[in-house]
Amino acid sequence: MSRHDQILIGYALIALAGVALEVFARRTGNIPTIDATIRWALRTHSGRIALFAVWAWLGLHFLG
């Protein structure tokens, strides 16, 4: 297996883990959902600024 494939599999596994975590969170309530986590981060002013800065950076990174 090439390094290219290994890295792709790594990204896929992380994405699958994220989906699995969200499904687990919604079904059991044992861990917060991604929505609850974002709301938690947004409750402080520095958290708001950081999330908006990262969001703006993502747009500039992939598109701008």
Next chain:
Amino acid sequence: MRRLLTILRDPVAWVLVVAGIVELETEQAVARGAILFAGSALILADRIRSGRGKAGVLRSPTLELDSGPLQEAVTSTRWFALTAVGILLVAVFDRQSQQMTVAASVVGILALGWAWLTVAGVKAPEAIPPRRLLIWGGAFLALGLWELMALLGQPSFSETSYDSPTLSYLFGPVLDTYPGRAVGLGLWVGAGRGLIRRA
């Protein structure tokens, strides 16, 4: 001196500074670095103004504007229509062209400014034990480290590689097409709308 140290002790601000430096060093992307430095500067400005050092404490923004009007506006049909037209127009420009950089920068700066100037209207969710938040922190950290590993595997920071693909490299061919850019812009603006509604 003690107060200065207290002000400078915000880890979020320093994470943004380090990310901004890495961005400038690796790709000489001024706009991308600048938005991260701006976020850091706004957080530190809040600390200087408030004079309180405890991380995570809700601080009042500078002007304490009401976040409600924009939060309501982004749910309107008119907003959807105008945004859709804007996305279809901006997607005409190539990825990483000057026009696209200006468009994304303007939207990003406006949203960041709004976040700084408005009062947090978020209904604080039920207290979440930090231990339970760690699992999501771990997932994002894993993604960040994997991306960093791919980045370090490139011939140089500014030279992409098939053997060590980063997310930018993988999504690049899709975002180089008009439909891909339109969808990408739509997802990005949609995520921003989601943040505004929750903030």
